[in-house]
Amino acid sequence: MPDLTPYESPEIRQALVTMRRDLHQHPELGFSERRTSAVVRARLERAGLEVRGLAETGLCADVRGDRVGPTVLVRAEMDALPIHEISDVAYRSRHHGVMHACGHDAHTTIATVVAERLAKCRDELRGTIRFAFQPAEEIAGGAVKMIEEGAIENPAVDAAIALHVLPELAAGTVAVASGPVWAAVDELRWTVRGKSGHAAYPHQHVDTIVVAAQIVTALQTVVSRSSSPFTPAVLSIGSIHGGTTWNVIPEYVEMHGTLRTFDPQVRERLMERMRAISTGVAMSMEATCEVEDRYSAPPVVNDGELALWMRDTLVPLHGEDQVAVSAPSAGGDDFAFFAERSRGCVFHLGVRNVERGITNGLHNSGFDLDEGALPVGAASLDAILRTLLARI
């Protein structure tokens, strides 16, 4: 049997569930995590840790071991999503239209409880563990702000890690792998401009609806024809708006979408093709197309050595069968900015429970997690941190 003690003790199990439910009931959007931040700060201070506020609602607290050693940062996100929760569980969101649908309530809870426990074990630690409670991951602004305000300095961080819940993985299971985990995220906006006028006289105008439709179709060749079948990439258009009524050709059409890539060279090539096709198709139809790009996160590529050390830690803890190999996802996470500045690695925590109907995906309005996974996540994080401090 895996030794998850002391996180399997009834007191800590209860503490994990109580805190997670409290945060789940009070979800807050990016840079508004005031209550969440206050809850975490109070607990860390009670555990004797010095807490530094940064990035508006973010927090950092260091657990300094008695012996000198490396510094490992753990990132835990605190923000929720603008989604209305549909579950009828007793601990469902009390904030209309806001919900913890990405498991950040669990991440914050696990990091807090592990910090509390490690604060009591400084004599066993060599080096420093920095617990970084980050705001605004979902709107991709929190990590950069944390870094700008000193989250990875004094002492300089040698490695950054994070855990993320995964509803595709059974509760009780964890996963890690070296290599790409999350994609680079480009947020794209297209503005197609033509010439508006009466819909009955299209020959006198430039029909932006027709131009936009051609652009959407032509963009389908960006990934299929310009990147290797062995290098994953996605280009999706999530919204398209144009016109106000049935008998007028609109002056402009706006589209909003995203490009996801794992390799900087592939990204550069696909961005170039996307721009050339968008502007070229527009020009061929006497319209113009302006493309704006917001590069919201680089890819997260797990460091091979850190991933190996994590696996070496997780297998004896949970058993070989319970440690899966993480699959890359085209989702993105601004943890990438931490991982870019030092070595980085993310591991996954399974939260699925088919018998209890806990199967909804991340960002789903019915998302929930099997709370039995909380002690598994906490024990994993605790053990991984100890390994990394010992090996780096």
Ligand SMILES: [Zn+2]
């Ligand atoms: Zn999310």
Ligand SMILES: [Zn+2]
């Ligand atoms: Zn998330």
